[in-house]
Amino acid sequence: MVQKTDWIWLNGKFVKWEDANIHVLSHALHYGTSVFEGIRCYETPKGPMVLRLKDHIQRLYNSAKIYRMELPWTIDEYCELCLEVIRRNKMKACYIRPVVYRGYGEVGVNPFGCPVESAIAVWDWGAYLGPEALAKGVDVCVSSWNRMAPNTLPTMAKCAANYMNSQLIKMEAILAGYAEGIALDVNGHVSEGSGENLFLVRNNIVFTPSIANAILPGITRDGVLTLLEKEFKMEVRHQAIMREMLYIADELFFTGTAAEVTPIASVDKIQIGAGKRGPVTEKLQTRYLQIVTGKAPDIYGWLTPVEK
């Protein structure tokens, strides 16, 4: 169970964790009318720092815009609210979950009669794919489920409804004994994990599915691309990736706010490279974690201090 914290921000007020409730006839519950973010706050030598706060809130606002939901707060005001939730709960490090949804109003598919509401919660969240995943890598499968086809559910919106597809991928993987599943897109090209973007290294070239391969445009993906291109001077190709490229990769890894940089040891029981964290993955993971935890200078301006 999620470890409770004291306060949740709900529609303009701070309420006790146990009082942060909504009506069972809320539109979001019946029709998936909700967009959200997942953000990490790291403990650093200069106090708690939120990673890529404005980029996440910008994506939240983009998701809301796609679904015609209007918010009364500016992006800067909403960022400040996230920081205030962390302060009130006195968190040193945490996961931040802002959610924007249609609440209680009318019933029926038409969402326009339901109010746009929002909540921000924080909690402690450790390694996403298990405690040993970051060092040892995870065993994954290719899912029998595809990611959404274009013109169905927009994958650039981080909408709750998309995560029904993620849940099918995740449940199938778990029940088959894997840590995670990789979904292909509707054309059979590699897309992403149920909650992570994917990278592949082969002959010193990095490959990652393009935005058109039904992925969420990950903010960790963006950060990792910066490090690979600017610092490691590696060639990166955003392209359609064949399933079999996974099997013959030298290295494979997931990226995500929750997953950070997680190596993949095998796919469909085929060992990837040496079957453990590869050299590029290790270097990247180390550099990424050093920046986000404030052990290396924040040269890209990724961190926002929580304390005023």
Ligand code: PPE
């Ligand atoms: N794809 C999907 C489908 C996804 O859910 C995430 C984040 C990513 C890619 C990576 O995006 P980014 O976090 O911006 O680098 N998944 C979030 C939620 C996971 C959950 O179980 O909840 C996360 O990592 O916070």
